[in-house]
Amino acid sequence: MDIKDTIRTLLKDGFILVFNQDKLDVVKTAEALIKAGINNMEVTCRVNKPLEKLERLRKELPDFAAGSASLIDSPAMLNIYNKAHSQDPLPSVQEVVDAGACYLVSAINFRDESFEKFAGKIPMIPGCGSVTEVVSQFSKGANLCKIFPARQLGGPGFVKAIDPAIHKTISLVPTGGTNPGNIPDYIDAGVLVLGGSFSMIDPAMPGSMRPAVGRATMKKIIDEQDYNLLAEELTRIKQLIDRLRTEKYPDIDFAKASVEQISRITGRNFNID
Secondary structure (H helix, E strand, C coil), X not given: CCHHHXXXXXXXXXXEEEEXXXXXXXXXXXXXXXXXXXXXXXXXXXXXXXXXXXXXHHHHCCCCEEEEEEECCCHHHHHHHHHHCCCCCCCCHHHHHHCCCCCEEECCCCCHHHHHHHCXXXXXXXXXXCHHHHHHHHXXXXXXXXXXXXXXXXXXXXXXXXXXXXXXXXXXXXXXXXXXXXXXXXXXXXXXXXXXXXXXXXXXXXXXXXXXXCHXXXXXXXXXXXXXXXXHHHHHHHHHHHHHHHHHCCCCCCCXXXXXXXXXXXXXXXXXX
């Protein structure tokens, strides 16, 4: 899977699940995503043994776009953290690439050295919190820019406010506090891909008549290891995103469109030569 194939997968899916739950099996979770029509997931470095989980996922599901997230692209910080957590150290960008990561998501900006090594070869999605960071990281080779933490930065209102300043050219991926209630506002603001963790699983979806049992659903999934239920919940999220994107972009069939077609119609540039 080359860089363009991976970006097309992200655009087709419209959603990046943040795998941050050690009580769930990483491969079975990916299989639930596949059932829901989503063919990617980021394995956050906040879980135990992230490299092992990533390597297993790549080995058992080689056609699944497994990314690595919560990367801290800072050798100084990694050195400090890893000295204190030698039994379960944070991996470097190079280490997750070596483990087979299909795309890279950072909690912070990527260093120039990382762009020099990986830009144009593997999708890079840096964490950004301002217009300056978004434009700076994009100019160095970022393919999409993660808005993080999205809720604390202002949610859909923040995206809508800064998008004109970047001339609606860079594709923003809000992550942190995204949920079925604000997905419509994010997509209306021009977002093509959203990031979200298992907290996205909330039965109180727009138009839903199901009881709002909230966290009870996720508790059932974990306690009973019910990956069929997980697939059902993820399907609801995927269907909501698909419907809203179709309404906003009636000329795009995201399931079939090329990166070039999506770029031409939306005006977004994905930094692919």
